[in-house]
Structure formats: structure tokens, C-alpha cells
Amino acid sequence: MASVPQTMKGVIIEKTGGTEVLQHKTDLPVPQPKDGEVLVKNDFVGVNFIDTYFRSGLYPAPSFPYVLGREAEGTIVKTGGAGDLYGLKEGDKVVWMNTGAYGEYTAVPAEKVVKVPDSLPPKVGAASLLQGLTALTLIREAHHVQKGDWVLVHAAAGGTGQWLCKLLKSVGANTIATASTPEKLELATKAGASHVINYSHEDVKAKVLELTGGKGVIAVFDGVGKSTFDLSLSCLARKGSMLSFGNASGAVEPFAISRLSAKNVRLMRPTLFNFIAERHEFESYTKELFDMIIKDNLEPSIHEVYPLSEVGRAQNDLEGRKTTGKLLLDPTK
Template identity: 50%
Template sequence: MSPSTTMEAVRFHSTGDSSVLQLENNVPIPQIADNEVLIKVEYAGVNFVDTYQRSGLYPIKLPAVAGREGAGTIVEVGREVPLSFHLELGDRVAVFAQGTLAQYVAASAESILKLPSSVSTRVGAAVMLQGLTAWTIVRDAHDVQKGQVILVQAAAGGTGGLIVQMCKHLGATVIGTVSTAQKAEVAKQHGCDHVIIYKERDVLTEVLRLTDGKGCHAVLSGIGQSTFATDLASTRRKGTLVSYGNSSGPVVSFKILELSKKNIKLVRPTLANYIQEREEFVERTKELLDLLSRNIVSVPIEKEYMIDQVGHAQDELTGQKTTGKLVVKIAS
């Protein structure tokens, strides 16, 4: 444990744009509960959920330390953490918890998993939230099967790129959408069989052409409002639409009877509800780490920021200026 009682952390005291984020150097180091672990954070990931919390779309108690995923080293273990969790001082771990954009984070032992030697803390921080989100989408929200045709919106992005790789591993044909020719090349590298540049071609027209008019077995979209009508129209009869994000804003004014036109299943998942039980968390995380260890899935880290650049990182994410994962280096 650090002899200091305070730490650097990125906090926000009110909701708004990225200007509300403040780097503070006198934030108290968290005191862990008996069932928690204290982690010295080395890297944290940057995600859309951070911007949803900051803007007020996802309410959170204020002031709050930003960040939902990270990785680092255990420096303290609560006395009631089960021995069966195999968490010890000095272990390198990944964590899914609030407050990772800080030098230290306290987290429930149930949301922590030891990293294998083949996975660095940099990658561990990059994959904890987006990776688990992607993996639960293709296993729990819609169980992707060999031979299915899947539409992945934003196929060059951090989560979208992981979903493409996972769908290909599971045997699906993947249609991806992107905004530019440069991003189209990235989506192809992820494994897309077909790429639609939506600024140049109509997505629905192309999807129907590529599927003989049937549409896709599943549409996996983190975009939200701006593509929802197209997402629904691109889903085939008895297919599944998974709307897992709000990068263009939340879906509003949807009439549930629209689903009955093709008996479509609509899923709006959140990661936490798929991994609420420790057994669920361990199962899906170990599967994900195995995919990484065997190089079946790779995490393309596009850019690394310092802790005083978090607002800039979030703006680049929401401004569609990125094609891979963004991470923040915490430890010096």
C-alpha cells in the first residue's frame, strides 16, 4: 500500500461536456471494504459509457471518479475475499468497476480477474469492458452460429472490431458498416466479408442485395437512434436486433408493434446484467482471455493518452475520429 493517503484522479462534479472533467491530485485513496481489493492502476480504458455518465444520460452519484475498466496490481486484499478467488498481493489483474481513471481503485473482488502472463496490463485494461461487452453480445444477447449472416454497425470501432472478429471465429458471414474508405480497410482487417461505406451507399439496399432480400440473422448495433430504423429493416424474419449503445443518442418513439411485422426479437443489453454472478463473470472472462491468448481475437490499441488528456480522448471517441481502442496510462 502506498504511504500517501491521496492520489491523482479524474473526477467530475457536474454533468456536461468534456470540460467538466477535472484532474485532481488530492483525492483520498479509497478505503476498501472487507470484500474488496485495492488495485494500483497502470492503464484504464476509454469507453462510450464514460461519456454517457459524464453527460448525465446514465445517472451517477456526484462527484464521481471517471472510468469503468482498468488493469494494474493488487496492493491490498479485504479480509473476507474468498480464498477460492485466488487474489493475492502483487497479482496483475483486470478490473470492471467505477473509478479506474485514478491511481488507485477499490473494487469488489467479484469484478476482478487475474491476468495470464500472455496478456499485458495494457491489453487487460483495453479489453475488460469492450471485450466482455462484445463477447456477451455474441454469446448471450444473440448466440451467433455458423452460417448466419450478421450486420455489425461501426465495424472499425473498438467494440465493433471485436464483435467482427468474434463473429468470424464463430463461423458467421459478417457485413460491416463504416464511414470512410480508410475505416473500410480496418473493418476488412478485422474480418468483415462485406463492408458498406454508409456515406456512399444505402445500408439497407446493400444488406438486402447481399442477403437475397432476406436481411440478416442478427444486427448488432451500438449506434442508437440514427441507425435504428435501418437496423430494424435489415433484420430478417425471426431475426434478432441487438441495440447495445447510444453513440448517436438513445432510441426514442419506438412502437413495439413494429417487431410483429417479421417476428423480430429486440434486445437492449447491459454488460453488468450478463455477468452479475461471479460464475458468469469468471466464465465469460476466462473465455475472452483464452481468445486473446490464442490470438483468435486481437485488441487494436489505436492511441495511448496520459491522465491529463482524458477529456481529449473522450472527444476523439465521440467525434468518430478513432478506429481502435483508446487507453490512458495511469502509472508513471
């Protein structure tokens, strides 16, 4: 095992704002794992929209300086002393989800870390963990999608959107996907959508009703938020589920719940972290996701591996709707 250095590359913010607040440092102290923690040398770090919410201040950072980033793939290089390590040991290839991922090393509570199956190629863990688990828990627990169900997925060429299309296809749903360009719609089709709509200029509601024989869809998976919320409600069938799981276009405005009575609609604002808060939930969903990836040969779509020093460009691309699939960071560069 290579020795662990004293300092490392990493990105911190000391205040909220645009991407100019992201500071790439080369001399951050390497964290020490406490009891029940493991120190992971990160090989690939996932970029997620949530990172931009903490950077901008839409979600409050607990304190400053703050290290963004919620997930990574790497190798355990050290373990804390006492505490349950869930069988993890030095040298294990792992993925993890917690906080403080934008760096070469992160000390992570062992309960937030799982081993990667040997057959999973490099990058696949980091490119599938947070967004793949989001998609899996959404279609299982937010609305349990059944074979033959008609569902609507917005921003379907994005990281989470493509995972939704892939997993919905594997359960046999009819997925209507939206995106803003023909190239993105093509990717949504490749990922498994059965019908696509360009929501930048087509009449989404009319097309959804036409495809579903006037009924509407039984569930809408809406990570776009503010700009699509009303549209999503209008596309739902009677007794449908409105799953509003993100704010890519801004936070949804407050609204009167009496609007749900028009079609007996269920409304949920789920976050992944509340579906997998217990260790057994995190472990079993991760195992199921990796098993599906291996069995169904589900390759994650990787937009680009950015050097960590160019994280500002990565976040600008993500917020500027220039990306498709997953954005990763190489923390060594």
C-alpha cells in the first residue's frame, strides 16, 4: 500500500456564488479517518446537480470552508480505529456517498461505503452510484412502476434521466422522454425511452395524451422543477404520481394542494438520501444496481472526465445544459 501524503489537491468554497467561488488548492491537509471511518483515495469523483445548489447557496452549506461533492470511487488506504467497518479493509475498491468528495482523499463513515464488484470496470461505479440509485429508488419507492405503465421522464438525456430510461426499460415500462435538442432525444431513445418529445418547442401535453389514448401517464419523474412543474401535473392520469425530485431550472414555487384533487394526484418531493439512510437500504439497493448493470450490460454514459482543477468548467457545462450523461472529475489533475 502506497504511503499516504500529508497534503492533497482539493476544491473548497469559502462563500456561496457562481463558479468563481470554487478554489482549487494543492496543499489541503489529507483528512485522518476517525473511529468508524475509512480514508478513501478517490480515483473518480462524480459531479451532481446538488453540488451546484450547495455552491450557489440554494441549499445551505453547514460551515465554511466547505468541500463540495457527494460521491466517488476509489481505494481504501487507511481505516479508523474502533467502530463497525462493515468488513471493509485497506486495499478494497469501493464507491461511497457522503460529503467532501472534491479532493484526492476523503474520510468517510464506513456505513456510507460499499465494495465494488471485481467485474465492474473503472469509472462505472462513480458514474452510476448516485444517479443510478436515484433512478432505482424513484421507480421502486416513489412510484413502484409496473410492466406496461406509461410514464414521463424530463431531461431524459441527463445523468439521472438516462438512468431512469435504462431502468424503466428493464422493468418493461413505456417511457415518454423529454429533452431540449434532437441529439439529446436520440440519447434518450438509446437509453430506453419508447417515445420522445422536444420540450423546447413541441406541445408535450398534447403528445402525451395522444400516446396514452387521452388518459395521461401514471407517473412523472420531474428533476427540472420550476419550469416543468405545471406541465407535469397536466400530463398525469387520474390517480397518478407527481415525483418532483429536483430543481435544475429553479425551485418549484409554493402551490395550493387543492390542485391535486382534480385527478386525485399523489405528490412527492423525494431525495435519494432518505431512501437509503439505513445501511441495509444502501447496501441492498447498491447491490441491486450493480447486479442490473452487470446482468443487463447497462453502460453508464460518461460526458467527460474533467481535471479537478477545471471543476468550474464542469459545473458551468452542467448548469448551461451542455452535457449529457455523467460528469466525472479526476482529482489528481
